[in-house]
Every structure is written in structure tokens, then in C-alpha cells.
Amino acid sequence: xxxxxxxxxxxxxVVAMSLGGELDIxxxxxxESELRRVEGGRPSVLVIDLRQLSFIDSTGLRLLIGADARAxxxxxxxxxxxxxxxxxxxxxxxxxxxxxxxxxxxxALEETE
Amino acid sequence: MPSMEPAWKQAEGMxxxxxxxxxxxxxxxxxxxxxxxxxxxxxxxxxxxxxxxxGLGWDVGALWTVDxxxxxCVGVSQAPGIAAPRFENISRETRFPRGIGLxxxxxxxxxxxxxQDVARDDNFPRGPMAAAENLHGAFACPITGGAEVLGVIExxxxxxxxxxDDLLAMMEAVGYQVGLFMRRREAETAxxxxxxxxxxxxxxxxxxxxxxNYERTLTKVARLGVPTLADWCAVDVLEADGSVRRLAVAHKxxxxxxxxNRMRRRYPPENAxxxxxxxxxxxxxxxxxxxxxxxxxxxxxxxxxxxxxRALGLRSGMWVPLTARGRTLGAITFxxxxxxxxxxxxDLSLAEELGRRAGVAVDNARLYEERSHIxxxxxxxxxxxxxxxxxxIELAARYRAAGxxxxxxxxxxxxxxVGKGAWAVVIGDVCGKGADAAAITGLARHTLRTxxxxxxxxxxxxxxxxxxxxxxxxxxxxxxxxxxxxWVGSHLRVTLACGGHPPPLVLGADGTVVAAGQPGTLVGIFxxxxxxxxxxxxxxxxxxxxYTDGVTESREPGLGLTEAALQDLLAAxxxxxxxxxxxxxxxATVAAQAGGPRDDIAMVCLRVAP
Numbered sequence: 001x002x003x004x005x006x007x008x009x010x011x012x013x014v015v016a017m018s019l020g021g022e023l024d025i026x027x028x029x030x031x032e033s034e035l036r037r038v039e040g041g042r043p044s045v046l047v048i049d050l051r052q053l054s055f056i057d058s059t060g061l062r063l064l065i066g067a068d069a070r071a072x073x074x075x076x077x078x079x080x081x082x083x084x085x086x087x088x089x090x091x092x093x094x095x096x097x098x099x100x101x102x103x104x105x106x107x108a109l110e111e112t113e
Numbered sequence: 114m115p116s117m118e119p120a121w122k123q124a125e126g127m128x129x130x131x132x133x134x135x136x137x138x139x140x141x142x143x144x145x146x147x148x149x150x151x152x153x154x155x156x157x158x159x160x161x162x163x164x165x166x167x168g169l170g171w172d173v174g175a176l177w178t179v180d181x182x183x184x185x186c187v188g189v190s191q192a193p194g195i196a197a198p199r200f201e202n203i204s205r206e207t208r209f210p211r212g213i214g215l216x217x218x219x220x221x222x223x224x225x226x227x228x229q230d231v232a233r234d235d236n237f238p239r240g241p242m243a244a245a246e247n248l249h250g251a252f253a254c255p256i257t258g259g260a261e262v263l264g265v266i267e268x269x270x271x272x273x274x275x276x277x278d279d280l281l282a283m284m285e286a287v288g289y290q291v292g293l294f295m296r297r298r299e300a301e302t303a304x305x306x307x308x309x310x311x312x313x314x315x316x317x318x319x320x321x322x323x324x325x326n327y328e329r330t331l332t333k334v335a336r337l338g339v340p341t342l343a344d345w346c347a348v349d350v351l352e353a354d355g356s357v358r359r360l361a362v363a364h365k366x367x368x369x370x371x372x373x374n375r376m377r378r379r380y381p382p383e384n385a386x387x388x389x390x391x392x393x394x395x396x397x398x399x400x401x402x403x404x405x406x407x408x409x410x411x412x413x414x415x416x417x418x419x420x421x422x423r424a425l426g427l428r429s430g431m432w433v434p435l436t437a438r439g440r441t442l443g444a445i446t447f448x449x450x451x452x453x454x455x456x457x458x459x460d461l462s463l464a465e466e467l468g469r470r471a472g473v474a475v476d477n478a479r480l481y482e483e484r485s486h487i488x489x490x491x492x493x494x495x496x497x498x499x500x501x502x503x504x505x506i507e508l509a510a511r512y513r514a515a516g517x518x519x520x521x522x523x524x525x526x527x528x529x530x531v532g533k534g535a536w537a538v539v540i541g542d543v544c545g546k547g548a549d550a551a552a553i554t555g556l557a558r559h560t561l562r563t564x565x566x567x568x569x570x571x572x573x574x575x576x577x578x579x580x581x582x583x584x585x586x587x588x589x590x591x592x593x594x595x596x597x598x599x600w601v602g603s604h605l606r607v608t609l610a611c612g613g614h615p616p617p618l619v620l621g622a623d624g625t626v627v628a629a630g631q632p633g634t635l636v637g638i639f640x641x642x643x644x645x646x647x648x649x650x651x652x653x654x655x656x657x658x659x660y661t662d663g664v665t666e667s668r669e670p671g672l673g674l675t676e677a678a679l680q681d682l683l684a685a686x687x688x689x690x691x692x693x694x695x696x697x698x699x700x701a702t703v704a705a706q707a708g709g710p711r712d713d714i715a716m717v718c719l720r721v722a723p
Contacts, residue, residue: 058544094613094635
């Protein structure tokens with residue numbers, strides 16, 4: 001099993017999920033269950049931090065697209081912190097860097113909320 | 114007090130010093146010691162009997178045990194100086210049922226019996242031999258360890274003897290002691306047997322799960338069965354056409370194996386009423402604790418077959434089915450011959466368990482093979498059988514699925530004619546693996562082909578595909594690069610649209626490398642995809658490389674062919690043919706992904722002939 005980590009820190013209104021390692025077809029289920037759990041708490045803002053991610057494949061991307069779509073339905077704000085070059089490239093190729101909200105720093109959101 | 118002299122000598126010494134009752138006690142003490150030191154009853158019997166004869170003043174002793182419904186003789190001994198070979202032989206050969214003869218009546222009544230003169234007894238089948246050896250007085254007592262009779266001890270004398278209550282009482286105690294010994298040994302043996310069975314089952318299971326090559330593993334299991342469980346072990350499987358194939362037969366004597374094989378070839382078991390044929394038909398195990406000649410006659414097809422069956426010397430047999438998911442896949446045969454082993458219910462349940470585990474192993478192996486076959490067939494059907502010949506254009510394609518043999522990859526490519534002098538080149542990557550991804554791959558290729566016939570703008574083609582995927586059941590998406598190429602004079606005009614796919618690379622004849630096209634939305638997720646059209650002209654000697662992200666994927670920094678490295682690689686190869694370029698990229702990709710590619714690799718290389 002490839003290495004993958006999800007750290008969740010729940011603030012007042014902002015829940016931050018920090019992903020690390022490789023997000024692929026094997027590790028995606030773990031992220032999916034965490035996402036569902038966090039979304040169940042109905043946070044107003046969800047930040048998904050990709051800075052520690054070393055790899056993402058189409059399965060991982062699909063999960064994040066799903067999280068973004070659900071956020072729009074639930075009227076939740078979801079923002080991403082871009083991962084390293086090779087990871088962010090995947091989003092750029094698919095024009096997701098325009099479709100998703102990307103922020104430089106997760107803490108930036110705490111302040112505005 | 115204790116000395117190194119043999120038991121009987123000590124008793125002798127004591128006899129001269131003291132009267133008969135003490136001699137008896139000494140004999141009893143000796144028997145106790147013999148039992149304490151012995152490992153089996155067979156080993157202890159001669160010493161027990163000679164001690165009793167010597168110590169108690171009798172001439173011949175015999176010990177019997179209950180064995181599968183009859184009393185069998187374990188041993189016969191004589192006092193020193195006494196010989197009674199004929200009586201000994203007849204005793205060793207005789208089996209007594211309950212109530213018959215001296216041993217039989219003691220077994221039946223569970224009480225000692227005294228015969229003053231066997232010549233006058235009407236329930237003494239060994240009479241003639243006793244008379245020949247001049248034996249007259251006899252008594253016997255049961256060997257018990259508690260409840261039931263386990264055997265009988267007999268003593269004979271050349272003199273007529275009157276009943277001796279004291280002797281009887283003492284012998285009852287001896288019988289009880291021997292019985293206790295037997296019970297203890299039986300318990301120990303049962304534990305050892307149980308441990309052996311368990312170890313066998315564990316070893317067989319390990320063998321079965323070690324490999325998917327069930328033919329090899331079942332052969333190993335058959336060999337494992339000999340001699341632990343059986344003298345003979347054979348495994349047969351049912352083939353799809355209903356025929357029975359013998360996978361393995363094991364016996365320590367190779368000549369016997371050859372004999373069994375010859376017999377199998379001549380007399381197939383499918384038609385047999387009993388044994389293997391029946392088990393294969395019914396899926397239920399068969400146990401033949403004692404194979405009698407009548408049983409052989411029932412299964413034999415003719416006299417020749419019967420003779421061969423007899424030659425195998427089968428004593429006891431079990432046939433258990435190989436079962437999995439409620440179906441009978443074959444059978445395992447266990448049979449004893451030389452060892453004389455007799456199978457019982459415990460053996461059968463062990464064999465049945467083995468049959469279940471082996472059946473599952475065979476089933477799994479077949480399922481895996483089937484699945485691999487389906488996957489390979491499916492995979493083959495999803496890729497274009499060969500690239501079209503386009504005059505003036507070199508074409509090369511590469512495909513490597515990263516998964517195991519039974520997994521279908523998600524990458525696809527296609528090159529096909531869309532009009533006079535116009536072709537479509539497509540490359541794509543469906544999210545995921547396996548059957549779901551394969552279904553989308555099929556849908557994508559088909560949709561792209563049909564759309565490309567109607568729409569000549571690549572952007573529109575991708576929009577059609579996007580809608581088709583959105584309409585579909587799954588939430589799968591794909592990345593696609595779609596290009597329409599057509600001759601404009603001596604140049605090849607490429608009109609291109611990319612949906613979430615790495616842009617194809619243009620390698621100019623002069624060595625410059627440029628990425629073509631703009632990023633676009635993934636195909637099949639959003640109803641409002643943003644797709645841009647790029648147009649470029651290729652001159653003779655220029656090449657265009659379409660690839661999937663498996664080529665440039667890197668899980669670890671420093672490993673894998675980056676996009677920049679790919680561009681450099683191409684730049685260094687200006688002038689190479691399409692095939693050469695495809696080879697170079699594939700080699701570099703595989704080399705850069707030490708440990709094997711984790712994602713599928715696909716590429717199409719197109720070059721305008723110089």
C-alpha cells in the first residue's frame with residue numbers, strides 16, 4: 001500500500017484537511033471516508049491542503065471534483081491549497097485551477113470567516 | 114533389593130524362599146514394572162506372559178485384544194522348557210467373535226472363566242491343537258481399564274487344574290492394569306494421530322495456497338498424503354466436457370503407480386457404480402472401511418480388471434469430492450494396502466476437509482485463469498488491431514497496461530479515416546481500471562468514431578463525447594486529445610482539441626519541441642466544458658507525439674520522465690522515424706520508472722515523411 005496521510009483539524013467554522021503522500025486508486029478510499037465524515041459535520045468552510053501531496057491520479061482527482069460538487073450543492077465553501085508543481089499541473093491541464101478555488105494559505109480563510 | 118536380574122529369575126529366587134502367594138505377588142509386581150517401562154502392548158506382551166507363566170506355574174500364555182469386532186492374538190509365550198508350537202500357531206491365526214472359544218466367552222461375560230480340562234469343553238475350537246500339545250487346564254480373565262472389555266489374557270497348563278479363587282482375583286487385578294495401560298496408550302496415540310492430521314492439513318493448505326497452478330499443487334498434495342494418510346493417493350478432476358482427468362497418483366512403489374495408471378486408461382471410472390465414479394456423480398464422500406473381494410467384484414469390469422484390482426492389495430479406501438461453490442470439481446482417492454490401515458469416521462472427515470480446501474484451490478485457479486482470459490480478450494478488442502496506412506505519413510503506436518494480467522487498463526488510442534484525405538488521431542485515458550474503465554473506454558472510442566464522422570471540428574467531437582458520458586450511468590470521466598489531420602498541399606494540417614489531457618508535442622525537423630494545444634476541461638464530468646481548438650501545420654520531417662500521463666508520471670521526485678525531460682529526449686532525436694521515436698520514448702519511460710510502471714503507457718507518434 002502506498003503511503004498516504006489525511007490530517008483533519010477542525011476549527012470554529014473552518015475544517016482543514018491536509019493530504020500527504022500519494023493519492024491514487026489504492027489510497028483514495030481512505031480519503032473518501034474521511035471526506036464523508038467531515039462533510040457530515042456540515043462545516044461552512046472546508047480547506048483541502050495539497051502541499052504535502054507527492055502524487056495524484058485520476059481517481060484522486062475525481063474524489064476532489066466530487067467534494068467540490070457536493071460543496072456547491074450544500075452551499076459550503078471549499079478551497080484548495082495547491083500542491084507541488086507536478087501535482088498542480090494535473091489541475092492546470094484540466095482547467096480545474098480556474099474552476100476550483102485555490103488559496104495560498106489555509107489560515108487565510110480562518111481570518112475572513 | 115532391586116537387582117539387574119531378569120524378572121523371571123527374581124521371581125524364581127523368591128519362589129524358593131517363600132510360598133506361592135508371595136510368588137504371585139512378585140509376578141504381579143513384575144508385570145507392573147514391565148507395563149511402566151513398555152512403549153507398546155505388542156512389546157510388553159511377551160514379557161508379561163512369560164512372567165505370568167513362570168510366576169504362577171502355568172505353561173502357555175496368550176494375550177488377545179479386541180480389534181474391529183473380533184479378538185485378535187497379540188502374543189503367545191511359553192514357560193522355559195515348554196514348547197507348544199502348534200497351539201501357538203493356531204492361536205495366532207484365529208479370530209474369536211464374542212462368545213466363541215475361551216477368549217470369546219470371557220469377552221462376552223466380562224468375567225474370568227476357568228476350564229479344568231479343555232478336552233472336555235464344548236466351546237473350545239482350538240481343542241485339537243491343545244490335545245496335540247497336551248494342554249488341559251485353562252483359565253482366562255478380561256483386560257479392562259474401567260468399563261468395557263479391551264482384551265483377554267489366557268493361561269494354559271499341561272495338567273488338569275481346579276479353580277483357584279485367589280489366582281483369579283490376582284489375575285483380575287493384572288487384567289485391570291493391562292487395561293489401564295492400553296487406555297493410556299490409546300489416548301496418547303489419539304493425540305498423536307490428531308496432531309499428525311492437523312499438521313498434514315496445515316501443510317496441505319499451505320501447499321494449496323502457494324500457487325495458482327493447481328495441477329502442480331494437487332500433485333504435491335497427493336504425494337503429501339502418502340504415507341501419512343494412505344498408501345495410495347490419487348486426484349482426479351472433472352473437465353468442462355465431462356471427462357475425468359487423472360491429475361496425480363502417488364504410492365511409494367513406482368511400479369504400482371504404473372499399474373494403477375494402466376488400469377485407469379483401460380477402465381475409465383465415469384461409469385463405475387461405486388468408488389470414484391459414484392463420488393463424481395453424487396458429490397458425496399464414500400468410505401469403504403474394509404474392502405472385501407465382493408466390493409472389488411462389483412466395481413470390476415471384467416476378470417482382467419478384477420485381477421489387477423486384487424493385485425493392488427487394497428485394504429481400506431475413502432473417496433472424497435473436490436467441492437467449491439456447491440459444485441463437484443473432481444475427487445481425491447485415499448486407499449491403504451500394505452500398511453493394513455483401516456479408515457474410520459475421523460479419517461473421512463479429515464479427507465473431506467482436504468477435499469473442500471483442494472476444491473476451492475482448483476476453483477480459484479480456474480476463475481483467475483478465466484478472468485485473465487476475459488481481460489486479455491477484452492483488452493485486445495479495445496485497441497485498434499492495426500494502424501491504417503496513410504500515404505506520406507509515418508505512424509507508430511505503443512501500449513503497455515500496467516496492471517496484472519487480469520486487469521484491463523484505462524488508456525486507449527485510435528487512428529481512423531474521417532473523410533477523403535482526412536484522418537482522426539485520438540488518445541485518451543479513462544479514470545480507473547478494470548471492467549468499469551473498460552466499458553467507458555469502449556464507449557469513448559465508439560462515440561469518438563461516430564462523432565468524428567459527423568463533426569469535423571475536434572472541439573465539437575469532444576463536446577459530443579462529454580454529453581454521451583454525462584448521460585451514462587457512471588461518474589467516470591476521461592482525458593482525451595483529439596486531432597483531425599488533413600493534407601493541405603505538402604503540409605499536414607492538424608486541428609486539435611484537448612480535454613484535460615497532456616498536450617501532444619511537436620518535434621520539428623530542426624529539433625525544436627513545442628507543446629501543441631491548450632488545456633481543456635476533463636471529458637464527462639461537467640456540462641459546460643471549456644475546450645479550445647489549436648491549429649498547426651506539420652512540414653515534411655516534423656513529428657507529433659501524443660502520449661498519456663503514464664509516460665511522464667513520477668511518484669517520487671527525481672524518478673520518472675518529466676515533461677521537460679521528454680521534450681529534451683525528442684529534441685535530441687530530430688530526424689528519427691515515428692517508430693524510432695516511439696521506441697525511444699517507451700524505453701526511456703520504462704527505464705525512468707524503476708520498479709515498473711504504475712500507470713498505463715500509451716502513445717501515438719505521427720510524422721510527415723520527409
